[in-house]
Amino acid sequence: MSRNQFGTVAIVGVGLIGGSIGLALKDAGVVTEVIGVGRSASNLEEAKKLGAIDRIDNLEGACKQAQWIVLCVPVAQMRACFQTIEPHLNPHTLITDAGSTKSDLIVAAKEILGKKVCQFVPAHPIAGGAQHGVVAAKANLFQGKQTIICQLQENSAADVALVESFWQALGSRIKRISAIQHDAIYAAVSHLPHLLSYALMTSVLNSEDAEQKLGHAGAGFRDFTRIAASSPEMWRDICLANKSAILQELDQYLVIAKALRELIAKEDSQALEKVFLKASEARKRWEES
Structure with missing residues (x-):
């Protein structure tokens, strides 16, 4: 992995998974900056204190600056995230996620993002823990664990490969299967x-x-x-x-x-x-x- 190869990454939802992604990216030295987006100011401040993120912004601001957007919010919140992202999504920004369901998420993405859905490559890291919240985050959470990629017909082979390399940078092993x-x-x-x-x-x-x-x-x-x-x-x-x-x-x-x-x-x-x-x-x- 080349240094800072993923540029600026926005993590939406900095809990156990989102916080662990931030810590792992920074440990690997593959990002320029990690932006944290979330509902709880105190949680985001804790994430910053722990080193999982570098700074805090809202989703609109993060979209305008980030080369990567990683959605780590509960699956019911994903649709609202797509709605906020769509008007501000830069053509070269890639979106991936950590959602535990895929079919419903893909339907929402296609409905809201339209032609821009090609920039969304769905993923599911098979990692976690009984405790939740950024205080439980670990840089090695994904090490040796599977990450499932459920690529869309609209995704280019190059973008899928980039998203796979992103999750591999965290230590994941990649497996591709359909959303169903x-x-x-x-x-x-x-x-x-x-x-x-x-x-x-x-x-x-x-x-x-x-x-x-x-x-x-x-x-x-x-x-x-x-x-x-x-x-x-x-x-x-x-x-x-x-x-x-x-x-x-x-x-x-x-x-x-x-x-x-x-x-x-x-x-x-x-x-x-x-x-x-x-x-x-x-x-x-x-x-x-």
């Missing part, structure tokens, strides 16, 4: 697990003896519910944005949960063990792959 495939896959392996983690935490909290249960909970409960500490706003938006795929996965999960309930009620130990064994062996193979 992306949303179906991550409904199963990311969105549903978060939903179930929130559900289990809520179930325990709704118990009359919730305090005692939490007081006696061990590593298994801690591991399962770790991601329930994630941003509620972000996961609310993801559930609604990827509704169809999530409902399909949730329905399939509920069928299996109901079948397990019946096996337990019937005390069918052999069938229970068979299900558990199959799942256990598959988990070990996946871990070793």
Whole structure:
């Protein structure tokens, strides 16, 4: 990577992901300047203090100056961002994002950006943590992690290659898949697990003896519910944005949960063990792959 090759980068939404992008870019020495854009002045000041951004501006001002715009806001806010960006978007500025859903985002981008949509290359870094906010940001968050690129028909090969090099500069490994495939896959392996983690935490909290249960909970409960500490706003938006795929996965999960309930009620130990064994062996193979 050549020094300062990405010029001025505007990060919109400087939380865990946005802050980590800023720290990683500056650590790699591939930017001239990082501009922070966001709703919370105190959060942006904290980001500046931590070195994730160099200065603060509004989105209109950042659009006029930046060679790169990286959208790291909750997915429900992306449409409004496109609306603000469109009148001020320079012809050589590239836009990428860190959104956890893609199909809805691409529809919004095409509707609002029109012919300028060719400058938007959708991405999703598969990295994060249970804690949220810029105070949790880490320069090595993306190191060795996948970033999914869901290129548009309107994107040029050169722009896609540039966006891939941007994420690679953060330490990411690149994988290209379609937006539809992306949303179906991550409904199963990311969105549903978060939903179930929130559900289990809520179930325990709704118990009359919730305090005692939490007081006696061990590593298994801690591991399962770790991601329930994630941003509620972000996961609310993801559930609604990827509704169809999530409902399909949730329905399939509920069928299996109901079948397990019946096996337990019937005390069918052999069938229970068979299900558990199959799942256990598959988990070990996946871990070793």
